[in-house]
Amino acid sequence: MSTLAAVLADGMIYAAWLFLIAAGLTMIYGVMRILNMAHGSLYTLGAYTAASLVGAWLRGGHPPLGSFLVLGAAALLVGLVVGPIVERGLLRFTYGRDEVVLVLVTYALFLILEDLVKLVWGVESYYVTEPYGLLGTVDLGPLTYPIYSGLVVLAAIAVGLALRWGIERTRAGKLLVAVIHDREVSAALGIDVSRVFLVTFTVGTTLAALGGALTAPTVAVVPGMGVEVIVLAFAVVVIGGLGSVPGAALGAVLVGLVRSAAVHLLPQLELFSIYLVMALVLAVRPRGLFVAAEARKI
Numbered sequence: 166m167s168t169l170a171a172v173l174a175d176g177m178i179y180a181a182w183l184f185l186i187a188a189g190l191t192m193i194y195g196v197m198r199i200l201n202m203a204h205g206s207l208y209t210l211g212a213y214t215a216a217s218l219v220g221a222w223l224r225g226g227h228p229p230l231g232s233f234l235v236l237g238a239a240a241l242l243v244g245l246v247v248g249p250i251v252e253r254g255l256l257r258f259t260y261g262r263d264e265v266v267l268v269l270v271t272y273a274l275f276l277i278l279e280d281l282v283k284l285v286w287g288v289e290s291y292y293v294t295e296p297y298g299l300l301g302t303v304d305l306g307p308l309t310y311p312i313y314s315g316l317v318v319l320a321a322i323a324v325g326l327a328l329r330w331g332i333e334r335t336r337a338g339k340l341l342v343a344v345i346h347d348r349e350v351s352a353a354l355g356i357d358v359s360r361v362f363l364v365t366f367t368v369g370t371t372l373a374a375l376g377g378a379l380t381a382p383t384v385a386v387v388p389g390m391g392v393e394v395i396v397l398a399f400a401v402v403v404i405g406g407l408g409s410v411p412g413a414a415l416g417a418v419l420v421g422l423v424r425s426a427a428v429h430l431l432p433q434l435e436l437f438s439i440y441l442v443m444a445l446v447l448a449v450r451p452r453g454l455f456v457a458a459e460a461r462k463i
Contacts, residue, residue: 180421181321187401189372195408202271205391206278211374215239215381216291244371252366290385297382406453
């Protein structure tokens with residue numbers, strides 16, 4: 166029973182982390198039809214910015230609890246600055262081109278951002294562990310977990326609920342759905358599609374940076390940390406269905422639980438287990454679990 170509890174707890178914590186990253190990736194694809202290869206670099210920027218700002222905050226003698234607000238501020242800073250620059254300065258010139266061209270453009274952006282990180286922060290590791298240990302630990306039966314992990318789970322739930330509410334309950338969300346289904350007709354009806362793309366990419370960038378910011382206190386922040394992340398995020402969104410936020414949530418839970426079970430029971434199959442899940446899902450549902458039906462144009 167203790168092993169089962171550990172598998173479930175570890176799986177949900179890992180799933181929450183995966184969802185924070187994958188939600189932005191699948192949202193960008195769903196609206197803009199861009200498979201953003203640079204998403205991992207945006208995650209890395211969020212982690213480095215958070216580590217730098219939290220370090221400066223603590224060195225300045227400010228209250229340690231304020232470091233949690235600094236983590237969120239770092240994600241917003243990256244999202245609101247880098248997102249519009251990339252979308253307005255690069256991506257808007259590629260709209261309407263083949264999806265393969267967009268993949269190559271974002272891959273080039275990924276390489277540029279990786280070098281930019283090294284130019285700004287160097288190649289040294291950054292550590293900012295204070296927020297991780299500040300809240301202490303909690304005992305769940307025979308298991309002990311840092312309370313910070315629960316904060317990550319709550320953040321993922323909050324992001325999922327906010328996205329659902331924003332898409333289904335707001336006017337902006339309804340305009341977004343219209344653009345997803347048919348951007349040409351939406352533009353003809355007076356919807357500013359260009360503005361929708363800008364907001365969507367900014368939100369997706371902010372979510373990637375938030376994942377990096379919340380990860381920064383738990384690991385060493387190093388160059389190239391976004392490479393593994395983008396592979397995992399792609400696995401999650403492919404399983405759930407490209408463009409589906411509920412699919413990303415389900416995909417994250419499946420990957421999280423399977424990986425956790427592999428770590429505890431068959432650690433030598435940890436990495437393989439993630440791609441096994443993806444292969445099995447795609448064998449039954451080639452376009453993912455929650456892919457939306459596409460309207461045919463006659």
